[in-house]
Amino acid sequence: MPEKLPFEFLFTPEFSRDPYAVYASLREQGPIFPIDFPPGFDAYLIIDHEHGRAALNDPRLSKDMQRFGDYFKAIATEDDILFDSNMLSVDPPDHTRLRRIVSKAFTPRRVEELRPRVQAITDELIDGFEGGAAELIDEFAFPLPIIVICELLGIPSQDRDQFREWSSLLVNPTFVPEEVERRRAAARATTAYFRRMCEERRQEPRDDLISALVAMEELTEKELISTLSLLLIAGHETTVNLIGNGVLALLRNPDQLDLLRAKPELLPNAIEEFLRYDGPVERSTPRFASEDLEIAGTRIPRGAMVHVSIGAVGRDPEVFAEPDRLDITRTDNRHVAFGHGIHFCLGAPLARLEGQIAIGTLLERLPQLALGCAEEELSRRLTGSVVRGLSRLPIRF
Numbered sequence: 555m556p557e558k559l560p561f562e563f564l565f566t567p568e569f570s571r572d573p574y575a576v577y578a579s580l581r582e583q584g585p586i587f588p589i590d591f592p593p594g595f596d597a598y599l600i601i602d603h604e605h606g607r608a609a610l611n612d613p614r615l616s617k618d619m620q621r622f623g624d625y626f627k628a629i630a631t632e633d634d635i636l637f638d639s640n641m642l643s644v645d646p647p648d649h650t651r652l653r654r655i656v657s658k659a660f661t662p663r664r665v666e667e668l669r670p671r672v673q674a675i676t677d678e679l680i681d682g683f684e685g686g687a688a689e690l691i692d693e694f695a696f697p698l699p700i701i702v703i704c705e706l707l708g709i710p711s712q713d714r715d716q717f718r719e720w721s722s723l724l725v726n727p728t729f730v731p732e733e734v735e736r737r738r739a740a741a742r743a744t745t746a747y748f749r750r751m752c753e754e755r756r757q758e759p760r761d762d763l764i765s766a767l768v769a770m771e772e773l774t775e776k777e778l779i780s781t782l783s784l785l786l787i788a789g790h791e792t793t794v795n796l797i798g799n800g801v802l803a804l805l806r807n808p809d810q811l812d813l814l815r816a817k818p819e820l821l822p823n824a825i826e827e828f829l830r831y832d833g834p835v836e837r838s839t840p841r842f843a844s845e846d847l848e849i850a851g852t853r854i855p856r857g858a859m860v861h862v863s864i865g866a867v868g869r870d871p872e873v874f875a876e877p878d879r880l881d882i883t884r885t886d887n888r889h890v891a892f893g894h895g896i897h898f899c900l901g902a903p904l905a906r907l908e909g910q911i912a913i914g915t916l917l918e919r920l921p922q923l924a925l926g927c928a929e930e931e932l933s934r935r936l937t938g939s940v941v942r943g944l945s946r947l948p949i950r951f
C-alpha cells in the first residue's frame with residue numbers, strides 16, 4: 555500500500571497549481587491512499603474512476619454526520635446545526651425524505667423558468683464592465699450564481715455580500731485555530747440569519763423557496779435551516795468556479811476557444827468538458843465507513859473517512875482518452891463532477907443553465923476576450939478545500 559499522504563500535501567502551492575500532475579504521478583502506486591486529512595483522522599483518498607464512482611454510491615459509506623461526525627465537531631460548535639441535518643449529511647431513509655421535499659420546490663421546470671432572468675443578470679453584469687478590462691471572478695462569475703440563488707431562496711439583495719463572506723468560511727475548512735473560530739462565528743451567524751428569515755416568511759409568505767419550504771411544514775426547524783444553508787452554499791460556491799475555471803481553460807486552449815466560437819452549438823458539450831477537465835469540486839464531501847470494508851485491496855476500518863478526488867477521477871486514463879487535453883467535442887464524457895448515485899447534485903440543471911448562459915454570452919459579447927494578466931499572476935483560492943477555483947481572473951476584451 556502507498557505511504558500515507560501528509561495533511562500538508564493538499565496545501566502545497568505545487569498541488570494547488572496542478573493537482574492533476576500530482577495525481578498522475580501517484581496513479582502508478584494505486585487507486586487509494588491513506589491520507590492525514592483532516593489531521594488526526596483516519597482517512598483515505600480514492601483517485602481512480604472505477605473505485606471513485608463506486609464509492610460515491612456505496613451504501614456502506616455513510617454520510618451521517620451525527621453518527622460519524624467527529625470531524626465536524628472539530629470545526630463547528632456543539633449547537634451548530636448547519637451541517638448535520640440536510641440531505642448531504644444523512645443516509646436513507648432521511649436522505650430520501652429530505653431530498654424529495656426540496657426537489658418538489660426545485661423542479662427542472664422551475665429551473666428552466668429562470669432562463670430569462672439568468673440571461674438578464676448576465677447581460678447586466680457584462681454591461682458593467684468598463685475600459686476593455688474586468689476581473690471576471692468578482693465582477694461576473696461570483697455575482698451571477700449568488701444573485702440567482704438569493705433570488706430563488708428569497709434573500710434580500712443587500713445581504714448578499716455578508717453571505718459571500720460566511721459561505722466562503724464555511725466551505726473551506728482549514729483547521730488553522732483562528733480560522734476555526736471565524737468559521738464557528740460564521741456558522742452561528744448563518745444559523746441565526748436563517749432562523750429569523752424563516753420566522754418572517756412564516757408570518758408573511760412570499761413567492762420564494764424559503765416560503766415554499768416553510769409552508770410545507772414537513773421539515774423540522776433544524777432540517778429547514780440546515781437545508782437552506784446547503785442550498786445557499788452549494789448554490790454559489792461551485793458555479794462561480796465552473797465559470798472561472800471554464801473561461802481559463804478556453805483562454806489557455808485557443809484552438810478550443812476558436813472552435814466554440816465557430817460552433818456555439820457545442821456549448822452544452824463544452825460545459826461537460828469544463829466540468830471534467832477542471833471542475834469546481836476537487837474532492838467529494840467526506841463519507842464514513844459504517845463497517846470494516848475493503849476498497850481496491852485496501853482495508854478501511856469502521857469509522858474511517860473516505861474522500862473521492864473528483865478531479866483525479868476525471869483524468870483517469872483508463873476511462874478518458876488523452877485525459878489532460880481539453881476537448882470540447884469529447885463524447886461519452888463520464889465525469890463525476892456532480893457526484894454519483896443518491897447524492898448526485900440536485901442543482902445540476904441550474905448549474906448547467908448558468909454555466910451555458912454565462913460562458914455563451916461572454917463569448918458572444920466579447921469577441922476579443924483574452925487573459926488580462928501574466929499566467930504567474932493568476933491567483934488560486936485556497937487549496938485543500940472541497941472546491942477548486944481562482945480568486946482572481948483578470949480579462950481584457
Ligand code: HEM
Nearest residue numbers: 641642788789792793796838839892893897899900901905
Ligand atoms: C451535491 C457538485 C451546483 C445543490 C453535489 C455533489 C457534488 C456537487 C459533487 C455531491 C457531493 C458528494 O456526494 O459528496 C456541484 C457542482 C456545481 C453544483 C460542480 C456547479 C457547477 C449546485 C447548485 C445547487 C446545488 C447550483 C443548488 C442550488 C446541491 C445539493 C446537493 C449537491 C442540494 C446534495 C444532494 C444530495 O445529497 O442528495 N453537488 N454542485 N449544487 N448539490 Fe451541487
